[in-house]
Amino acid sequence: MLLCIDCGNTNTVFSVWDGAAFRATWRIATDARRTADEYFVWLSTLMGLKGLTIDAIHEAIISSTAPRVVFNLRVLCNRYFDCRPLVVGKPDCELPVAPRVDVGTTVGPDRLVNTVAGYDRHGGDLIVVDFGTATTFDVVAPDGAYIGGVIAPGVALSLEALHMSAAALPHVDVTKPQGVIGTNTVACIQSGVYWGYIGLVEGIVRQIRMERDRPMKVIATGGLASLFDLGFDLFDKVEDDLTMHGLRLIFDYNKGLEA
Numbered sequence: 001m002l003l004c005i006d007c008g009n010t011n012t013v014f015s016v017w018d019g020a021a022f023r024a025t026w027r028i029a030t031d032a033r034r035t036a037d038e039y040f041v042w043l044s045t046l047m048g049l050k051g052l053t054i055d056a057i058h059e060a061i062i063s064s065t066a067p068r069v070v071f072n073l074r075v076l077c078n079r080y081f082d083c084r085p086l087v088v089g090k091p092d093c094e095l096p097v098a099p100r101v102d103v104g105t106t107v108g109p110d111r112l113v114n115t116v117a118g119y120d121r122h123g124g125d126l127i128v129v130d131f132g133t134a135t136t137f138d139v140v141a142p143d144g145a146y147i148g149g150v151i152a153p154g155v156a157l158s159l160e161a162l163h164m165s166a167a168a169l170p171h172v173d174v175t176k177p178q179g180v181i182g183t184n185t186v187a188c189i190q191s192g193v194y195w196g197y198i199g200l201v202e203g204i205v206r207q208i209r210m211e212r213d214r215p216m217k218v219i220a221t222g223g224l225a226s227l228f229d230l231g232f233d234l235f236d237k238v239e240d241d242l243t244m245h246g247l248r249l250i251f252d253y254n255k256g257l258e259a
């Protein structure tokens with residue numbers, strides 16, 4: 001079985017695949033101090049609850065926007081699964097189409113993975129919006145290349161920044177407000193972030209389409225994507241499993257090159 005690990009700045013998501021068949025997925029807070037042994041105990045317990053045996057894992061691929069976390073994940077794969085994981089963005093991990101960006105730019109591996117997954121499912125002329133720690137827009141060319149995009153502060157990060165920097169503003173969870181005009185502090189903050197984000201997504205997508213001068217599909221992923229999909233026409237589709245799908249595709253692509 002194949003283990004796919006998508007490590008974001010906030011959460012790390014594991015998924016297990018039997019060939020092309022998805023088996024299960026689990027999420028843990030990202031923490032560079034977590035050791036290989038800790039991952040193993042956690043993962044083997046959860047796999048056991050699903051009737052899956054951890055001994056069946058012999059292959060792994062990692063994408064990480066937090067480079068320091070990769071060390072212990074590599075140890076996990078070497079020690080417990082007896083394999084060298086592929087790490088997206090490293091020279092030995094090939095992509096079907098190379099990104100076209102400024103020389104010297106290191107594109108976030110999550111964005112490269114989303115590009116591969118989005119292109120596989122929807123073809124080119126695509127915008128992938130990923131609501132993570134940061135909200136990213138990845139622009140995919142007709143040939144499947146990542147050609148750039150947008151990085152905006154994440155939703156949770158914006159809320160946290162308000163709370164941290166303004167003495168009278170409480171910590172607030174993001175939800176869809178009833179209207180725009182808040183009649184208490186919490187409602188005002190929720191409105192600012194929620195409607196601010198709707199405007200941000202609409203505006204950025206419109207500008208990208210204008211700059212590319214052609215119709216482009218918009219696919220959204222990440223925990224909060226469905227919240228912003230409620231009652232709006234922002235996205236053609238929300239696909240929570242997009243990054244995991246991309247990791248499996250990249251793994252298979254590299255395996256095909258070996259053969």
Ligand SMILES: Nc1ncnc2c1ncn2[C@@H]1O[C@H](COP(=O)(O)OP(=O)(O)O)[C@@H](O)[C@H]1O
Nearest residue numbers: 008009010011012131132133134156222223224
């Ligand atoms: N369903 C959800 N509801 C509310 N907040 C969420 C949800 N999913 C994720 N978040 C929050 O959004 C932020 C980004 O989460 P995540 O998508 O895991 O980011 P990353 O991929 O960068 O680690 C985190 O602060 C997380 O707590």
Ligand SMILES: CC(C)(COP(=O)(O)O)[C@@H](O)C(=O)NCCC(=O)O
Nearest residue numbers: 008009065107108110132133134151
């Ligand atoms: C923009 C990001 C921080 C998003 O990471 P995430 O929110 O998924 O943790 C990550 O893709 C990154 O570190 N990118 C490097 C710069 C770039 O992609 O151009």
Ligand SMILES: [K+]
Nearest residue numbers: 130132134136
């Ligand atoms: K992201």
